[in-house]
Amino acid sequence: MVKESRVDVLIIGAGPSGLMCANALAGAGVDFRIIDNRPIGVPAGQADGIQPRTIEVLQSYGLAEPLLKDGAQMHLCVRTSASRSFHILSSNIDTCAGILQPRTQWRHRTYWPGCRRNGSNSPLSIQGMFCYLASSYLLNVFLQITIAQSTIEALFIDSLKSQGVAVDRPIVPSSLEISEDAEELLNPSSYPVKVVLDHMLPSDTAPEQEIVHAKFVVGADGAHSWVRKTLGFSMDGEQSDYIWGVIDFIPDTDFPDIRNRCAIHSSNGSCMIIPREGDKVRFYLQMSDKDVMDPVTGRIDKAKVTAERLIDVARKTFYPYTVNEPKEVDWCSIYIIGQRVASKFSAKDRVFIAGDACHTHSPKAGQGMNASMNDTHNLGWKLAQVLRGRADISLLKTYELERQKYAQDLIDFDREFSALFSGKPRTSDNEEGVSHEQFLTAFQASGGFSSGIGVHYMPSAIVDTTHQACAPSIIIGQRMLPQIFVRVADARPVEIHDMLPSDTRFKLLVFVGLLTSEQLGKVGRLAEELQLPTSFLQKYDHPAEGKAQSMFDIIPIAAGNKDDVNYLDIPPPFRTHWSKVLIDDTDVTGRLGGGAYERFGIDPKEVTMVVVRPDGYVGMIAPSTAVESIDKYFGSFLIVRQEKP
Numbered sequence: 001m002v003k004e005s006r007v008d009v010l011i012i013g014a015g016p017s018g019l020m021c022a023n024a025l026a027g028a029g030v031d032f033r034i035i036d037n038r039p040i041g042v043p044a045g046q047a048d049g050i051q052p053r054t055i056e057v058l059q060s061y062g063l064a065e066p067l068l069k070d071g072a073q074m075h076l077c078v079r080t081s082a083s084r085s086f087h088i089l090s091s092n093i094d095t096c097a098g099i100l101q102p103r104t105q106w107r108h109r110t111y112w113p114g115c116r117r118n119g120s121n122s123p124l125s126i127q128g129m130f131c132y133l134a135s136s137y138l139l140n141v142f143l144q145i146t147i148a149q150s151t152i153e154a155l156f157i158d159s160l161k162s163q164g165v166a167v168d169r170p171i172v173p174s175s176l177e178i179s180e181d182a183e184e185l186l187n188p189s190s191y192p193v194k195v196v197l198d199h200m201l202p203s204d205t206a207p208e209q210e211i212v213h214a215k216f217v218v219g220a221d222g223a224h225s226w227v228r229k230t231l232g233f234s235m236d237g238e239q240s241d242y243i244w245g246v247i248d249f250i251p252d253t254d255f256p257d258i259r260n261r262c263a264i265h266s267s268n269g270s271c272m273i274i275p276r277e278g279d280k281v282r283f284y285l286q287m288s289d290k291d292v293m294d295p296v297t298g299r300i301d302k303a304k305v306t307a308e309r310l311i312d313v314a315r316k317t318f319y320p321y322t323v324n325e326p327k328e329v330d331w332c333s334i335y336i337i338g339q340r341v342a343s344k345f346s347a348k349d350r351v352f353i354a355g356d357a358c359h360t361h362s363p364k365a366g367q368g369m370n371a372s373m374n375d376t377h378n379l380g381w382k383l384a385q386v387l388r389g390r391a392d393i394s395l396l397k398t399y400e401l402e403r404q405k406y407a408q409d410l411i412d413f414d415r416e417f418s419a420l421f422s423g424k425p426r427t428s429d430n431e432e433g434v435s436h437e438q439f440l441t442a443f444q445a446s447g448g449f450s451s452g453i454g455v456h457y458m459p460s461a462i463v464d465t466t467h468q469a470c471a472p473s474i475i476i477g478q479r480m481l482p483q484i485f486v487r488v489a490d491a492r493p494v495e496i497h498d499m500l501p502s503d504t505r506f507k508l509l510v511f512v513g514l515l516t517s518e519q520l521g522k523v524g525r526l527a528e529e530l531q532l533p534t535s536f537l538q539k540y541d542h543p544a545e546g547k548a549q550s551m552f553d554i555i556p557i558a559a560g561n562k563d564d565v566n567y568l569d570i571p572p573p574f575r576t577h578w579s580k581v582l583i584d585d586t587d588v589t590g591r592l593g594g595g596a597y598e599r600f601g602i603d604p605k606e607v608t609m610v611v612v613r614p615d616g617y618v619g620m621i622a623p624s625t626a627v628e629s630i631d632k633y634f635g636s637f638l639i640v641r642q643e644k645p
C-alpha cells in the first residue's frame with residue numbers, strides 16, 4: 001500500500017527561497033510541508049550577500065537580529081584599477097525623497113603604487129561615494145551584510161523548529177500532475193496537484209513512495225529545478241563567457257582594503273573582495289580559459305580549480321600587493337554566469353516556481369539568494385489569504401506578474417554590470433576598456449536596484465496608482481519608505497517599518513494631518529464612513545477570528561507638535577491601541593524623526609490614507625474623499641465576509 005496524504009502547500013526545496021516560503025506560511029498558520037533531496041542543508045559556500053531590502057524583509061519576520069550581530073557589515077566599497085584606486089565610501093542614503101539620493105562624500109585616502117611607476121603625475125585621489133545600504137531601525141543607517149548561506153538557512157530552520165516544523169529529507173519528487181478540471185482548479189479548497197514522493201532510505205533499499213495531494217505546490221528546487229522541467233517551462237537567456245572562481249578563506253595579505261568590499265580591475269584579471277563574518281573573506285576571481293579548460297575536450301575541467309590555483313590567480317591580480325598561501329580555506333568553487341529567466345513562473349495558479357528555479361544570474365551584484373527569498377516573500381501572504389478564503393484565487397496571478405518582470409530587469413541589470421566588471425580596464429593601451437566613470441555611473445545608477453530598495457511593482461489588482469498625487473514621494477508599487485515617527489502617548493520614537501510586520505495584514509496608514517477642530521471633523525467623518533457596512537474595513541475583515549487572522553491594522557499619523565496632541569482625540573475606530581497613534585515630530589532629543597509630511601508631499605490640511613500590503617509594498621494611496629476607490633481596490637481581489645447563519 002502506498003501511503004497517501006493531503007497538504008495545503010507542498011514546498012519542494014529547502015534552500016533560501018523554500019525556507020522563506022515555509023517561514024511565511026508557518027507564521028500565517030498555513031498547513032504545509034517542506035521537503036528536500038539532500039540529507040543535510042548546504043554546509044559551506046554558495047551565496048553570502050544580504051542586501052538592504054532583504055534585511056528589512058527578514059526584520060519584518062523578526063529574523064534580522066542575528067545577521068546584524070554576526071554578519072560582516074559593509075560600510076565602504078572600493079574600486080581599484082591598475083591606474084588608480086577609488087574608494088566608494090558608504091554613508092546614509094536618503095531614501096525619503098522617493099528616489100535614492102546618495103549623500104555623497106568624497107575623500108582622498110590611498111594610492112595604487114602601479115600608477116606612479118607608469119609615470120602619472122596627477123595626484124591620485126581615492127574618491128568616496130555612496131554604497132548601498134539598508135535600514136537598520138532607529139538609526140536609519142543603510143547596510144549590506146555578508147554571511148554564509150548556511151547561516152541564513154539555519155536562521156529559518158531554527159525559526160521553523162520553534163513553530164514545530166522540520167524539513168522532511170531526503171525526499172525526491174518523481175511525478176507531478178495537475179488536474180485539468182476547470183471547476184476543481186478554481187476552487188481553492190480542492191487538492192488538484194498530485195505529487196509522488198520518493199523517501200530516500202539507506203543505500204540498497206528501494207525508496208519508499210508516498211502520494212501527496214496538494215492544493216498548491218511551490219518549486220523552490222534551485223537552478224536545475226525538477227519542478228520547472230516537469231512543467232515544461234524553458235529558461236530563456238544566455239550563458240555568458242565569464243567564468244569566475246570563488247574562494248572563502250582567511251587571507252594573509254598586505255592589501256589594505258581587504259576588509260572592504262572591493263572591486264579590483266587589473267589587466268591581469270578582475271577580483272571582487274567580499275569581507276565576511278569573522279576573519280573570513282571571499283574572492284570572486286575572473287578566470288581565463290586556460291585556467292579552467294581541458295585543452296583536449298575544450299570543456300571546463302572543474303578538477304583544475306583548486307584553492308591553490310585560485311590563490312595563484314589572485315596573486316597576479318593583486319600584484320604588487322601580496323597574497324600568501326592561506327592557512328584556512330573554507331570553500332571554493334567555479335561559477336559560470338548564466339543569465340536566464342523562466343518562461344513562466346506558475347502553472348494554472350497551482351504550481352509556482354521560485355528562486356534559482358526561475359532566474360539565474362551572476363553573483364557579482366549579490367542578488368541570487370536575495371531575489372530568491374523575495375520571490376517567496378511575495379508569494380507567501382497571497383497563498384495564505386487565498387487558503388483562508390479571504391482572497392480570490394486570481395490574486396495568485398500577481399506573483400508571476402510582479403516577480404517575472406523583476407527577474408527580467410535583474411537579468412538586464414546583471415548583464416550590464418557583469419560586462420563592466422569582467423571587462424579589462426581602460427588604459428592608454430586599451431582605449432576600448434572600461435573607464436572608471438563608466439563603472440561608477442553604472443554602480444550609482446544600480447544602487448536602488450541592487451539594494452532591492454528600488455524594486456517597483458507595476459499597476460495591477462494590488463497596485464493602484466490613481467491617487468499617487470496625494471503623496472508624490474511615497475511611490476505606489478515600491479516598499480514603504482522608512483521613517484521615524486513619535487508615539488503620541490509616550491513620546492517614544494518608532495521606525496514605521498517596525499510597525500509593518502509581515503503578518504498577512506494590510507496596514508492602513510491614516511495621515512490625519514494637523515489636528516485643528518476642522519481637521520478633527522474631517523477625521524471623524526472618515527472614521528464614521530469606514531464604519532459603514534459597505535466600507536472595506538467592515539466587508540473584508542473577520543473580527544470574530546481574532547487579531548492574527550484579521551485583515552487590517554490601522555496606524556493614524558498626526559502632523560504638528562507632540563506637546564499639542566492628545567492621542568485620545570483620534571476617533572476610536574482609528575485608535576486600536578494607544579501605541580499605534582503616531583505623530584510626525586522629533587523625539588525628546590530633537591534628533592530623531594520629523595519632517596515626514598513634507599518629505600512625502602502630504603498636505604497636513606487633508607486626510608490621506610496609504611495602504612501598505614502585507615509584504616511592505618505600497619498598494620494604493622487615497623484622500624479621505626475617495627473611500628470608494630479603496631473599496632474598489634480591495635474589492636478587486638478580496639472576498640466579502642459571509643455572515644454565518
Ligand SMILES: Cc1cc2nc3c(=O)[nH]c(=O)nc-3n(C[C@H](O)[C@H](O)[C@H](O)COP(=O)(O)OP(=O)(O)OC[C@H]3O[C@@H](n4cnc5c(N)ncnc54)[C@H](O)[C@@H]3O)c2cc1C
Nearest residue numbers: 013015016017036037046047221222355356363368369372
Ligand atoms: C555550487 C553553487 C555555488 C554558488 N555560488 C554562489 C556564489 O558564489 N554567490 C552567490 O551569490 N550565489 C551563489 N550561488 C547561488 C545561490 O546559492 C542561489 O542563488 C540561492 O541559493 C538560491 O536559492 P534557492 O532557494 O532558489 O535555490 P537553492 O539554494 O539552490 O536551493 C534549492 C534546494 O532545493 C533542493 N533540491 C534540488 N532539487 C531537488 C529535488 N528534485 N527535490 C527536492 N529538493 C531538491 C536542493 O537540495 C536545495 O536545498 C551558488 C549556487 C550553487 C549551487
